[in-house]
Amino acid sequence: MRLLVTGGAGFIGANFVHQTVADHPDVEVTVLDKLTYAGNRASLDPVADKITFVHGDIADPELVDRLVATADLVVHFAAESHNDNSLTDPTPFVHTNVVGTFTLLEAVRRYDVRYHHISTDEVYGDLELDDPARFTEETPYNPSSPYSSTKAGSDLLVRAWVRSFGVRATISNCSNNYGPYQHVEKFIPRQITNVLTGVRPKLYGTGANVRDWIHVDDHNSAVWTIIEKGRIGETYLIGADGESDNRTVVETVLELCGQDKDAFDFVTDRPGHDLRYAIDATRLRTELGWEPRYRDFRAGLAATIEWYRTHETWWMPQKTATEAAYERNERILGA
Numbered sequence: 001m002r003l004l005v006t007g008g009a010g011f012i013g014a015n016f017v018h019q020t021v022a023d024h025p026d027v028e029v030t031v032l033d034k035l036t037y038a039g040n041r042a043s044l045d046p047v048a049d050k051i052t053f054v055h056g057d058i059a060d061p062e063l064v065d066r067l068v069a070t071a072d073l074v075v076h077f078a079a080e081s082h083n084d085n086s087l088t089d090p091t092p093f094v095h096t097n098v099v100g101t102f103t104l105l106e107a108v109r110r111y112d113v114r115y116h117h118i119s120t121d122e123v124y125g126d127l128e129l130d131d132p133a134r135f136t137e138e139t140p141y142n143p144s145s146p147y148s149s150t151k152a153g154s155d156l157l158v159r160a161w162v163r164s165f166g167v168r169a170t171i172s173n174c175s176n177n178y179g180p181y182q183h184v185e186k187f188i189p190r191q192i193t194n195v196l197t198g199v200r201p202k203l204y205g206t207g208a209n210v211r212d213w214i215h216v217d218d219h220n221s222a223v224w225t226i227i228e229k230g231r232i233g234e235t236y237l238i239g240a241d242g243e244s245d246n247r248t249v250v251e252t253v254l255e256l257c258g259q260d261k262d263a264f265d266f267v268t269d270r271p272g273h274d275l276r277y278a279i280d281a282t283r284l285r286t287e288l289g290w291e292p293r294y295r296d297f298r299a300g301l302a303a304t305i306e307w308y309r310t311h312e313t314w315w316m317p318q319k320t321a322t323e324a325a326y327e328r329n330e331r332i333l334g335a
Contacts, residue, residue, distance in 0.1 A: 002028045004071040006058050006104065007078030008051075009033035011182040012118070014043035016077065016220040021047045023224070032056055032067060033078065034096075037321070042314060043181045058100035061107075068107035073114045075223065076104055079154075081120075082185055083147050084329050087271060090146035097150035098157070105161045108169070115169040116227055117158045121212070121237070122148035123173060126274035129208060134280035135173075137235045144272045155235075162233045170230045172223060174238040175279045178300065179216035180307045184315050185322045187211075188301070191250050192308045193319055195257045205269035207247030210276035214240040215294035225290040239279025240292035249301075256302050 003020065007013040008031030020027055029051040033039045044053065056063045058078045068074060078100060080086065080093040101117070108115045124135045125142030141156075143149040161167040178188045191201040222238040230236060251261040284290050294300040308315060 002072045004030050004067050004074045006032050006076045009039040009041055009043055012177055012216055013077035014181050015216045018047055019220045021050050038183050059095055059103050061103050064103050064107045068113055069111050071113050074108055075116045077118045083145050086146035088329050093146050093150040098153045101154035101157055105157060109165050109167050117171045119155050119171055119173045120151050121173050121175050121277050121279055123152040123155060127276040127278060129276050134278040136280045137237055137283060144274050168232050170226050171235040172226055172238050174219050175212035175214050175277060177216045177219050178213055179304055184318050191253045192305050193315055201250050201264040202267045203246055203250055203264055204273060208245050210243055210245045212239050212277050212279050213242035213297055215300045218292040218294050222290050225288050229288045236284045237279050237281050239281040242297045243278055252301060256305055
């Protein structure tokens, strides 16, 4: 099989490439990545001699056409994904998440290539903190931010191309990921690297917002399950029953790092901050037989902390620029 992975130098994509090389040695992997600030070529160093890397934009129709023409399968991870950045400048989110997805869909339609689309639970909006419900494949879309709205738009493009043109596609919407190689702008690695550099973690609002956490390796094993067993045209939600409020996550990080649980600061909440995400992955588990391997979030978090502790050379170059960007965004949004 010849596999094209978009966004394969990003967090989830790089881990997917690692897993594919290890578990599917017969697959020829090509990675297409624009190497924006969130893409890191070093994330692919452990498998660099086993893959082909192409530096480019998924919205470049000539490049995409050339790569898709020789592929049997496209797995589309590439996306602008940071909510705070989407609030200060939505432009790249429309370009990558909407125009880029359209470009890929036209190419896979032209060459009749199997396509899997990676998306997020944020397209469904949020749930009340005391609501026992969870998102399902039938939950109506209700995105809250430029990021989630452009991901929702990309999902709808895929559904339309399946129905209108017969594109052989599946979609997965996953809950919040954590694990190695995640950019330090994201919630968990930002808290970890703050603690490791002697900076007090910061929590939006009261820290009551709830996220449904899943280890990146579980996400990627689910993607392979969908590729191999999923029904064309279907959407599958990926989750590992890992709900936790943000304050508990920060307190756990501090505790695992040997610090006081209250050694953090509250900061002004961001606009439109979703309250709670929760995934019902029943379809994935009952129809396709998938189960998560990392069921203990605390243990997975401890392993993630250890990875960042021992890979400072990977994340330290990102740290200063990331904190400067947070300060800049806070000034813009507070103006």
